[in-house]
Amino acid sequence: MSNNEGVIYRISGPVVTATGIDARMYEVVRVGHEKLMGEVIEIHGEQSVIQVYEDTSGIRPGEPVLSTGQTLSVQLGPGLLTSIYDGIQRPLQTLEEVMGVFITRGVDADGLDLEKKWDFVATASAGDEVVGGQIIGTVQETETITHKIMVPPKSSGTIKSIDSGEFTVTETVCTLDDGTEIQMMQEWPVRHPRPYTQKYAPDTPLVTGMRILDFLFPLAKGGAAGIPGPFGSGKTVTQQSLAKYSDAQLVVYIGCGERGNEMTEVLDEFPGLIDPNTGKPLMNRTVMIANTSNMPVAAREASVYTGITIAEYFRDQGYDVALMADSTSRWAEAMREISSRLEEMPGEEGYPAYLSSRLAEFYERAGRVETLNGDDGSVTVIGAVSPPGGDISEPVSQGTLRIVKVFWGLDAGLARKRHFPAINWLNSYSLYPQSLNQWFRDNIASDFPEVRTEISALLKVEAELQEIVQLVGSDALPIDQQLTLEVARMIREYFLQQNGFDPVDAYSGVEQQYAMAKAILTFQDEAKKAMAAGARLQDVVNVPARTELMRARFAEGYLESIGGLVDDMVGEITGTVEAN
Amino acid sequence: MTSKEYKTITDIKGPLVFLEKTEPVAYGEIVTIRLSDGSMKNGQVLDTSDDAVIVQVFEGTEAIDRQAGVKFLGDVFKLPVSRDLVGRILDGAGRPRDGGPDIVAEEKADIIGAAINPYSRQSPHDFIQTGVSAIDCCTTLVRGQKLPIFSASGLPHNDIALQIARQAKLKDSDEEFIVVFCAMGITAEEYNFFRTDLERTGALENAVLFVNLADDPAVERLITPRLALTAAEYLAFEHDYHVLVIYTDMTNYCDSLRQIGAAREEVPGRRGYPGYMYTDLAMLYERAGIVKGKKGSITQFPILTMPGDDITHPIPDLSGYITEGQIVISRELHQAGIYPPINVLPSLSRLMGGCIGEKTTRDDHKKVSDQMYAAYAEGRELRGLVAIVGEDALNERDLQLLKFSDIFEDKFLRQDRDEDRTIDETLDLCWNLMSSIDEKYLVRLDRELIDKYGQHTE
Numbered sequence A: 001m002s003n004n005e006g007v008i009y010r011i012s013g014p015v016v017t018a019t020g021i022d023a024r025m026y027e028v029v030r031v032g033h034e035k036l037m038g039e040v041i042e043i044h045g046e047q048s049v050i051q052v053y054e055d056t057s058g059i060r061p062g063e064p065v066l067s068t069g070q071t072l073s074v075q076l077g078p079g080l081l082t083s084i085y086d087g088i089q090r091p092l093q094t095l096e097e098v099m100g101v102f103i104t105r106g107v108d109a110d111g112l113d114l115e116k117k118w119d120f121v122a123t124a125s126a127g128d129e130v131v132g133g134q135i136i137g138t139v140q141e142t143e144t145i146t147h148k149i150m151v152p153p154k155s156s157g158t159i160k161s162i163d164s165g166e167f168t169v170t171e172t173v174c175t176l177d178d179g180t181e182i183q184m185m186q187e188w189p190v191r192h193p194r195p196y197t198q199k200y201a202p203d204t205p206l207v208t209g210m211r212i213l214d215f216l217f218p219l220a221k222g223g224a225a226g227i228p229g230p231f232g233s234g235k236t237v238t239q240q241s242l243a244k245y246s247d248a249q250l251v252v253y254i255g256c257g258e259r260g261n262e263m264t265e266v267l268d269e270f271p272g273l274i275d276p277n278t279g280k281p282l283m284n285r286t287v288m289i290a291n292t293s294n295m296p297v298a299a300r301e302a303s304v305y306t307g308i309t310i311a312e313y314f315r316d317q318g319y320d321v322a323l324m325a326d327s328t329s330r331w332a333e334a335m336r337e338i339s340s341r342l343e344e345m346p347g348e349e350g351y352p353a354y355l356s357s358r359l360a361e362f363y364e365r366a367g368r369v370e371t372l373n374g375d376d377g378s379v380t381v382i383g384a385v386s387p388p389g390g391d392i393s394e395p396v397s398q399g400t401l402r403i404v405k406v407f408w409g410l411d412a413g414l415a416r417k418r419h420f421p422a423i424n425w426l427n428s429y430s431l432y433p434q435s436l437n438q439w440f441r442d443n444i445a446s447d448f449p450e451v452r453t454e455i456s457a458l459l460k461v462e463a464e465l466q467e468i469v470q471l472v473g474s475d476a477l478p479i480d481q482q483l484t485l486e487v488a489r490m491i492r493e494y495f496l497q498q499n500g501f502d503p504v505d506a507y508s509g510v511e512q513q514y515a516m517a518k519a520i521l522t523f524q525d526e527a528k529k530a531m532a533a534g535a536r537l538q539d540v541v542n543v544p545a546r547t548e549l550m551r552a553r554f555a556e557g558y559l560e561s562i563g564g565l566v567d568d569m570v571g572e573i574t575g576t577v578e579a580n
Numbered sequence B: 001m002t003s004k005e006y007k008t009i010t011d012i013k014g015p016l017v018f019l020e021k022t023e024p025v026a027y028g029e030i031v032t033i034r035l036s037d038g039s040m041k042n043g044q045v046l047d048t049s050d051d052a053v054i055v056q057v058f059e060g061t062e063a064i065d066r067q068a069g070v071k072f073l074g075d076v077f078k079l080p081v082s083r084d085l086v087g088r089i090l091d092g093a094g095r096p097r098d099g100g101p102d103i104v105a106e107e108k109a110d111i112i113g114a115a116i117n118p119y120s121r122q123s124p125h126d127f128i129q130t131g132v133s134a135i136d137c138c139t140t141l142v143r144g145q146k147l148p149i150f151s152a153s154g155l156p157h158n159d160i161a162l163q164i165a166r167q168a169k170l171k172d173s174d175e176e177f178i179v180v181f182c183a184m185g186i187t188a189e190e191y192n193f194f195r196t197d198l199e200r201t202g203a204l205e206n207a208v209l210f211v212n213l214a215d216d217p218a219v220e221r222l223i224t225p226r227l228a229l230t231a232a233e234y235l236a237f238e239h240d241y242h243v244l245v246i247y248t249d250m251t252n253y254c255d256s257l258r259q260i261g262a263a264r265e266e267v268p269g270r271r272g273y274p275g276y277m278y279t280d281l282a283m284l285y286e287r288a289g290i291v292k293g294k295k296g297s298i299t300q301f302p303i304l305t306m307p308g309d310d311i312t313h314p315i316p317d318l319s320g321y322i323t324e325g326q327i328v329i330s331r332e333l334h335q336a337g338i339y340p341p342i343n344v345l346p347s348l349s350r351l352m353g354g355c356i357g358e359k360t361t362r363d364d365h366k367k368v369s370d371q372m373y374a375a376y377a378e379g380r381e382l383r384g385l386v387a388i389v390g391e392d393a394l395n396e397r398d399l400q401l402l403k404f405s406d407i408f409e410d411k412f413l414r415q416d417r418d419e420d421r422t423i424d425e426t427l428d429l430c431w432n433l434m435s436s437i438d439e440k441y442l443v444r445l446d447r448e449l450i451d452k453y454g455q456h457t458e
């Protein structure tokens, strides 16, 4: 006989030990008179060790512990979009209504609004054979996103009845022959990846609108990227920029152990922003999870799982979903904190020995897949990493770099020079170009990969030349190398730098990126020609049309005007020959 | 509440006392310990179970023996709060230190503080004029921000903090801040310096001081900032005050945290500091801000001294990861005789973008600040090059930038300890100093601004 009520034996911060309860691993339990939510994370004989998602001050040994029979799950269905949740999917808006502006404890809240009626449109009919994952109807959840209602992954059979109409998420919309009732809401345990038919190799870029990313270090839809960087180097600005401008159809943004004001900023800003890909408000495609640094660490640990499960759920509907986690280091630290309370044998720097496998499991939930219903969907994961002292030899950075295929390395030196985005072009990398080259050739320009190679080669040469310049000054270099330095400077200042806060410059389409790169190469070619014919480097570099070409990127309609501006520049450079 | 006294101490180690066979004791519960000579100490429960309880003793465990009597007071640590806190000086555990009466509580507030719901915050955007050019122009302080000073021993961070406390105001407003000052392990001399200054300027009447000095109990420091922030929250969110919390020195706080971790034999993180130090610091720093529906605000100005002047040390590092920027004090500038020796290059105010401009400061602020920064950064870098190749190798532009970096330090950074520059004066000064550089090199300024404000002579 199993017992579902026990008592607290010990309390140590967020970790509580209970006796007299027959709980299963990862089962959700209710702790103390206030019924705080917790999860069983270890079992020792009679004792169950529980991580508690709320503050435990004032709780005493002897208070009751109840098991619920459930594992930590999220509610999935219409109502997710535009929401902001804490790490265990409690809507922050509901918490405000119940508790006021400060988060106290002991309050339960459903992830979805159970009262709201949605307009369900059946797309399957009675008599249809259906399997898990199959779409049986739709709800127009927001202007841009049609929420597809699926048969839960483990059910299948013949539809006995199905009705269109107004339903709440817990009302039955469809019944199968065997009596199975299907509602719009499903629950899914967060620590289990949702099933799919097969994984595909990624072949389409996630276009971010950030030049250095798309052009030099592209990320594929269904891929995974890590952004490590010291404090203040631009992780959050980059992640927010991706949330705003990337061409994912849906965005899950996890603020994991970071600042409260940054989440407020997103909440303030997104409703007024327009998605450049659809022309509709950005909020319509966004789900937010905010478990800030001062909120309970156990819920911080859970937040990334809550987020990725929601992302997978939309993937299963055939969407391209992008998930940002800022910062995965805070998640790892939450693991470390819990692990040390469990007095587990620590691995490197006090992190639990299972750190790298947890990281790997998380990033493995990214991918482009064939869904259970034969559709194509993807989850792209972009994780910020906050290495102590900015030194990426530490375990979280290293554990991440072993798995992700894209490394966008932020650099304190560049940030200090106000070169933004402060992504170091010399040590960043992407392992995707090979699989994405075809897409770039087909959709942008047939020589796209070659132009990219040329641009990155120039940057490498510049780095070598700079070492010499440090010793002797640039005037000592031969004139062709001085030109190379000018071209590289143009790449850095005109192409790589991009102001994340400028309404126009913040987003650059790939076609525009290509046009800008070509403009730089044109400048190089024309300058060489002119100088061979006797022009002076100073004059070539200072032609006003080049300055104009560079400056004009802050004006609307740049892609259309760039051709004319390049022609002007070529004309003026040619003119420098005669001037001599 | 009458409660039972236990004499069941088994072990005493560092600042910790271990007991057995108690009634159920709450996690975080407050404890008194009566020593054999009748004197009392205070503590708090860190770990509790049916069999054993661990108590952290604020005053240290000196003279405690196994016969000492331990009472559990049935509640977590609370601060009696009232409007009467204003003008008072309290010790590091919240008891009067000024000889005045006990605080008559309007309310008792839990000092751990609850997290502000991120959904309920309001983005800070009001410009605070500190009268210090380097800060107002380059790392603008915003009401509701947490902006620490990263300093090091022997540098004038206290003068800067006091100057800001004295001068800080909203532009074109007389609205004053209430200052909540929290001392953690600073010397009596430093404390007197603060107190005398606050007294001299009359600010003490509008301040609350929580004072734990270097010879006060080290473990008590772990609650001092929590008391200060609890008082700040009460004044800001119950009484609509704008509160400026200055705490110094966070480094001493973190060292106390490390001491507890070591006594508990926890697995240490970097340099021996506990792995949960980030979370612990965040529970303090995140108590800054503005919330919906309340008029008041909390702005935090923590001061920390970087051990070995090392910004990658865990204390500044973890702070920088939580706060909304930092103001970095430079030993080099201090040694060159410049006050305030603020190195603007590694300094940053992350909330600045949303609070400067035509409506709040001036239309040229953003561009001027970018240009000043860029020119100074380049000039400073050239100093390094000149040291190797000499000034002769520099072209005209580089020479101008090199000179500008000196002017920047001498005229822009340098100001008197009681010199209160308005933002207009600061920006006008910038234009004046930038006139030493040819217009064509000031690429971050645009034509209209140069025509409007430029001070170049033909």
Ligand SMILES: Nc1ncnc2c1ncn2[C@@H]1O[C@H](COP(=O)(O)OP(=O)(O)OP(=O)(O)O)[C@@H](O)[C@H]1O
Residues within 6 Å of the ligand: A229, A230, A231, A232, A233, A234, A235, A236, A237, A238, A258, A386, A415, A420, A421, A422, A498, A499, A500, A501, B320, B321, B322, B349, B350, B351
């Ligand atoms: N792309 C960008 N364009 C303009 N400014 C930027 C850009 N990226 C970063 N910045 C500047 O750098 C500051 C810090 O950036 P951000 O908050 O993203 O750092 P972070 O790496 O997330 O730091 P932390 O680890 O402390 O959270 C911003 O407030 C902004 O001033």
Ligand SMILES: [Mg+2]
Residues within 6 Å of the ligand: A235, A236, A237, A258, A326
């Ligand atoms: Mg950040």
